[in-house]
Amino acid sequence: xxxxxxxxxxxxxxxxxxxxxxxxxxxxxxxxxxxxxxxxxxxxxxxxxxxxxxxxxxxxxxxxxxxxxxxxxxxxxxx
Amino acid sequence: xxxxxxxxxxxxxxxxxxxxxxxxxxxxxxxxxxxxxxxxxxxxxxxxxxxxxxxxxxxxxxxxxxxxxxxxxxxxxxxxxxxxxxxxxxxxxxxxxxxxxxxxxxxxxxxxxxxxxxxxxxxxxxxxxxxxxxxxxxxxxxxxxxxxxxxxxxxxxxxxxxxxxxxxxxxxxxxxxxxxxxxxxxxxxxxxxxxxxxxxxxxxxxxxxxxxxxxxxxxxxxxxxxxxxxxxxxxxxxxxxxxxxxxxxxxxxxxxxxxxxxxxxxxxxxxxxxxxxxxxxxxxxxxxxxxxxxxxxxxxxxxxxxxxxxxxxxxxxxxxxxxxxxxxxxxxxxxxxxxxxxxxxxxxxxxxxxxxxxxxxxxxxxxxxxxxxxxxxxxxxxxxxxxxxxxxxxxxxxxxxxxxxxxxxxxxxxxxxxxxxxxxxxxxxxxxxxxxxxxxxxxxxxxxxxxxxxxxxxxxxxxxxxxxxxxxxxxxxxxxxxxxxxxxxxxxxxxxxxxxxxxxxxxxxxxxxxxxxxxxxxxxxxxxxxxxxxxxxxxxxxxxxxxxxxxxxxxxxxxxxxxxxxxxxxxxxxxxxxxxxxxxxxxxxxxxxxxxxxxxxxxxxxxxxxxxxxxxxxxxxxxxxxxxxxx
Numbered sequence: 001x002x003x004x005x006x007x008x009x010x011x012x013x014x015x016x017x018x019x020x021x022x023x024x025x026x027x028x029x030x031x032x033x034x035x036x037x038x039x040x041x042x043x044x045x046x047x048x049x050x051x052x053x054x055x056x057x058x059x060x061x062x063x064x065x066x067x068x069x070x071x072x073x074x075x076x077x078x079x
Numbered sequence: 080x081x082x083x084x085x086x087x088x089x090x091x092x093x094x095x096x097x098x099x100x101x102x103x104x105x106x107x108x109x110x111x112x113x114x115x116x117x118x119x120x121x122x123x124x125x126x127x128x129x130x131x132x133x134x135x136x137x138x139x140x141x142x143x144x145x146x147x148x149x150x151x152x153x154x155x156x157x158x159x160x161x162x163x164x165x166x167x168x169x170x171x172x173x174x175x176x177x178x179x180x181x182x183x184x185x186x187x188x189x190x191x192x193x194x195x196x197x198x199x200x201x202x203x204x205x206x207x208x209x210x211x212x213x214x215x216x217x218x219x220x221x222x223x224x225x226x227x228x229x230x231x232x233x234x235x236x237x238x239x240x241x242x243x244x245x246x247x248x249x250x251x252x253x254x255x256x257x258x259x260x261x262x263x264x265x266x267x268x269x270x271x272x273x274x275x276x277x278x279x280x281x282x283x284x285x286x287x288x289x290x291x292x293x294x295x296x297x298x299x300x301x302x303x304x305x306x307x308x309x310x311x312x313x314x315x316x317x318x319x320x321x322x323x324x325x326x327x328x329x330x331x332x333x334x335x336x337x338x339x340x341x342x343x344x345x346x347x348x349x350x351x352x353x354x355x356x357x358x359x360x361x362x363x364x365x366x367x368x369x370x371x372x373x374x375x376x377x378x379x380x381x382x383x384x385x386x387x388x389x390x391x392x393x394x395x396x397x398x399x400x401x402x403x404x405x406x407x408x409x410x411x412x413x414x415x416x417x418x419x420x421x422x423x424x425x426x427x428x429x430x431x432x433x434x435x436x437x438x439x440x441x442x443x444x445x446x447x448x449x450x451x452x453x454x455x456x457x458x459x460x461x462x463x464x465x466x467x468x469x470x471x472x473x474x475x476x477x478x479x480x481x482x483x484x485x486x487x488x489x490x491x492x493x494x495x496x497x498x499x500x501x502x503x504x505x506x507x508x509x510x511x512x513x514x515x516x517x518x519x520x521x522x523x524x525x526x527x528x529x530x531x532x533x534x535x536x537x538x539x540x541x542x543x544x545x546x547x548x549x550x551x552x553x554x555x556x557x558x559x560x561x562x563x564x565x566x567x568x569x570x571x572x573x574x575x576x577x578x579x580x581x582x583x584x585x586x587x588x589x590x591x592x593x594x595x596x597x598x599x600x601x602x603x604x605x606x607x608x609x610x611x612x613x614x615x616x617x618x619x620x621x622x623x624x625x626x627x628x629x630x631x632x633x634x635x636x637x638x639x640x641x642x643x644x645x646x647x648x649x650x651x652x653x654x655x656x657x658x659x660x661x662x663x664x665x666x667x668x669x670x671x672x673x674x675x676x677x678x679x680x681x682x683x684x685x686x687x688x689x690x691x692x693x694x695x696x697x698x699x700x701x702x703x704x705x706x707x708x709x710x
Contacts, residue, residue, distance in 0.1 A: 019519075022274075022275060024520070025275045026155065026273075026274070026275050027157075027520070027522060028522075029275060029282060030152040030192075030278060031522060031524070032191055032192050032282065034279055034286075035279075037286075042307070042311075043307065043313075043405075044313060045313060045405070045406070045408065045409050046314060046316075046317060046406075046409070047409040047410070048409070050408075050409055051405060051408050051409065051418075051521055053307075053311060053405065053525055055299060057191050057286075058188075058189055058190075058191050059189060059191060059192060059524060060299075061523070061524055062401065062404075062408075062521070062524075062525050063520065063521060063523075064520060064521050067520045067521075
């Protein structure tokens with residue numbers, strides 16, 4: 001909780017369980033998850049810490065960990 | 080003589096202004112502010128999405144049609160709602176012209192995603208303008224927007240609006256006026272579904288606009304952060320959610336009671352008026368039992384539905400609904416349901432009709448269908464009169480383990496079976512039918528909390544109540560008339576000693592059903608009561624009264640109970656209870672499922688799977704009870 005950083009990549013896998021990778025990538029971008037955006041973990045659910053609520057730039061988005069795994073975050077600000 | 084132009088011109092001739100925006104941008108509040116009461120809700124042909132159209136007269140005296148389109152983050156549609164937005168904007172809707180002007184509505188305190196949508200809308204080739212909504216909130220939070228700069232860089236006119244304040248939409252309306260006056264010819268659409276790269280570039284461009292034209296927008300709303308630290312707390316959040324639900328149920332049952340009694344009394348009074356009127360008996364029976372009794376037995380649920388929707392609309396306007404979905408997602412997910420299915424299933428405790436209608440918040444078609452299919456399994460308030468009657472007659476009023484009433488325990492058990500079977504059925508549907516298909520991810524914006532506006536609430540409540548009443552006046556009315564005909568014809572012969580209904584078509588059907596229902600322990604009288612119960616479950620109570628020749632109708636519930644106890648075995652009573660947990664005994668719900676899914680297929684799927692469950696449940700209950708000596 002309280003973890004923050006900057007997105008440095010979206011890494012969608014083959015999408016064997018969830019959405020196909022390219023579609024997941026598009027949806028994440030549509031909700032504002034693009035490289036360079038600032039993110040902060042705000043809340044976690046009771047069971048297994050899932051789902052999570054993430055602050056991305058000026059918006060708060062709830063999503064499951066499975067999808068959030070695709071968001072690669074650096075703790076350093078991008079140059 | 081000068082004709083009023085607005086009356087003489089058909090409404091379809093007015094220019095169309097479409098409101099497009101992200102979810103939670105205050106678009107509906109803006110629509111309500113612009114149109115006031117002059118709006119109507121209809122359905123788009125062939126689909127289930129509500130089409131909200133209102134009429135507006137601009138300061139320059141121009142008449143417009145304003146369309147409120149479902150919220151979306153992109154024209155790359157995912158849900159049925161969003162497809163409507165895409166098709167309406169692109170002018171691809173059957174029988175609808177493309178909008179003359181697109182107003183992109185944005186929450187001024189949350190511009191980032193809205194600007195990306197605005198950039199995408201520009202590609203459509205239609206005139207676009209950006210309306211910065213909720214400017215008052217943005218200003219209070221110290222957000223400064225250079226609207227001139229934004230308009231220049233974005234390349235479309237930008238106005239600010241405050242939907243909830245008088246005069247807050249003046250600037251918007253006069254800009255619409257001046258745009259329509261010099262309306263440029265619509266250009267060719269260069270829109271095509273964007274890929275990841277294009278979406279990324281558009282968002283980068285939106286971020287650049289944000290950097291040059293907006294200051295102080297990065298901070299999180301302090302009030303929202305404080306409230307969320309409690310309401311989204313992993314443990315406290317769930318406890319509070321349960322407490323809210325508890326209050327809601329209490330309210331639906333307790334607050335509605337006086338109003339329900341009043342409605343019942345007034346329909347009863349109407350009935351006695353007819354009784355005393357100098358009319359032929361047959362016509363009297365038609366008016367009293369068919370029309371007044373039939374429609375009254377449904378309208379009596381209006382107070383519960385209004386109270387339920389009051390809670391739902393308040394929680395929605397507050398911004399709490401998204402939080403409830405967040406808190407329940409994992410629990411619902413275990414049964415193969417989407418977090419957003421929570422609210423529709425909750426509504427179904429009052430009545431499956433608003434429950435099924437509320438599934439529109441679910442993006443994914445399959446998740447939505449699953450929710451619609453199981454919603455009627457939640458114990459709706461129409462089952463209560465039947466449960467109460469049978470439990471009162473057959474379950475002894477004693478305490479178990481010293482403090483729990485046995486009757487109450489059985490009632491609770493029936494509710495629990497309903498919930499468990501809804502979860503079980505959705506689990507089976509997910510595993511069996513939609514195996515291997517992509518699981519819809521749960522991704523949802525948690526908007527900042529906002530104080531609900533009374534005006535917006537009132538309009539929302541009125542719209543819901545009107546839809547319900549219209550349905551009661553059409554579909555339900557028609558079913559009631561049909562059932563009255565079945566129960567009344569042919570008329571009893573001269574000197575017939577049996578109750579009139581036993582000579583009717585309904586009784587013949589009841590007897591014909593005997594071979595099928597005998598293994599459930601149902602006699603022909605129960606079969607007959609099941610037929611009128613098809614229109615609305617609670618009607619079965621009154622029907623049993625008629626069949627066992629007891630006068631006094633529903634006030635005589637105790638007497639009906641005594642008569643039943645004399646005629647039925649305990650096994651039969653338990654089997655009937657089991658039947659009622661599952662049986663698709665509600666024509667109105669089936670009709671709304673047909674409407675919401677847009678197909679007869681899913682209506683019949685619901686009907687038959689519930690019928691099968693009811694039959695098996697009643698069969699197992701009856702046979703086991705008989706073996707245990709309750710036959």
